Amino acid sequence: MLIKQALYTREFQVEVLKQGFMEPNDIDFEKHKKLIFWGIKALADKKRTTTLEEAHGRFIVMDMILGWIGALTPKQLMTLFPVTKDFDGNRYGIKDYFFTLNVCETHGFDQKIGDAFDFIWDYCNHDISDFLIGFLTVTSSIRKFEGQQGLVEEYAAENGIKTYQMKEMNGSTILIENLVITKEGKVL
Known part of the structure; x- marks a missing residue:
């Protein structure tokens, strides 16, 4: 697993060096799809941050990737990260292929995603889910480094x-x- 993550990270770095970081409005899907793909794969790991600076740096890059996802359409996102072929979500009360297609259809397959966090929360793909978990984990870590409760601790207290x-x-x-x-x- 570590070797895969190192390869994903290296490929993301190569794409960043080639293309640089850009604003979501400047995203061209055909030109930047590798950047988005490798960014999600590289940051979809379970790595814990050990310092506030590391957590802030990771948060900034992840937030930028969320902005890039928001500039895509659901159809474009599906070409990069196909919907996972799990079909029994209704039986277990979890998101699945049909749930995700319904979310995409309701949103509009050719409409820009906009708020990527809310959209990918309902998107059924393992890499996207791991990226989202990583984003929440780093957000919680920043809060803990700053002396506040983490997200789970705050939810539990409330x-x-x-x-x-x-x-x-x-x-x-x-x-x-x-x-x-x-x-x-x-x-x-």
């Missing part, structure tokens, strides 16, 4: 859900309950 973390003590792993303070100032 909904009265207790959270735990694993700690190593005397050679065994234990769960320790996190202190959660709700919006009303109550401790869970």
